[in-house]
Amino acid sequence: MEWSKCNSLLYYHGCIYVPDTSDLRCRIVSLCYNTKVAGHPGHFKTLELISQSYWWPNMSWYVGLYISHCHLCLCTKIQRCLLSGELQPLPIPEECWDVISIDFILELLESGGYDSIMVAIDSIGKCSHFVKTVTTVSVSHRRQSGKPLPSERLETPQPSTESCV
Numbered sequence: 642m643e644w645s646k647c648n649s650l651l652y653y654h655g656c657i658y659v660p661d662t663s664d665l666r667c668r669i670v671s672l673c674y675n676t677k678v679a680g681h682p683g684h685f686k687t688l689e690l691i692s693q694s695y696w697w698p699n700m701s702w703y704v705g706l707y708i709s710h711c712h713l714c715l716c717t718k719i720q721r722c723l724l725s726g727e728l729q730p731l732p733i734p735e736e737c738w739d740v741i742s743i744d745f746i747l748e749l750l751e752s753g754g755y756d757s758i759m760v761a762i763d764s765i766g767k768c769s770h771f772v773k774t775v776t777t778v779s780v781s782h783r784r785q786s787g788k789p790l791p792s793e794r795l796e797t798p799q800p801s802t803e804s805c806v
């Protein structure tokens with residue numbers, strides 16, 4: 642006996658048939674997959690849990706589709722694809738100031754027309770330059786105004802703005 646009806650519910654092989662109306666199927670999968678008790682068990686466990694009580698055509702495909710779009714799993718579970726290659730070390734610079742890192746300390750209290758500090762650090766000697774500048778400094782600013790950028794003082798740093806660690 643494939644189909645039966647009891648208490649206005651339609652059964653297929655003893656499981657409640659879930660019609661494709663509203664979001665009933667989605668809610669069932671969500672209850673068996675998203676709840677803290679279920680704990681995102683994966684495709685087969687979720688399908689096994691749902692198929693104990695419910696049935697609808699292409700149920701496995703529907704559950705797989707639902708799980709493949711689970712935002713939490715996409716963000717947190719380990720990817721089972723090929724690993725990327727080993728990390729390669731960066732080439733070692735031959736001279737000081739060949740490679741530098743630059744950072745900005747922004748939105749300080751304004752002093753003498755400046756409200757930021759650009760910090761340039763040499764990757765070998767760890768020597769640092771602190772150059773006063775403005776938060777809104779940009780290359781396009783220089784092109785429009787024709788004036789040199791305040792941060793260009795790095796080329797001729799003043800003793801008071803320079804220090805080596």
Ligand SMILES: [Zn+2]
Nearest residue numbers: 681711713714
């Ligand atoms: Zn998930």
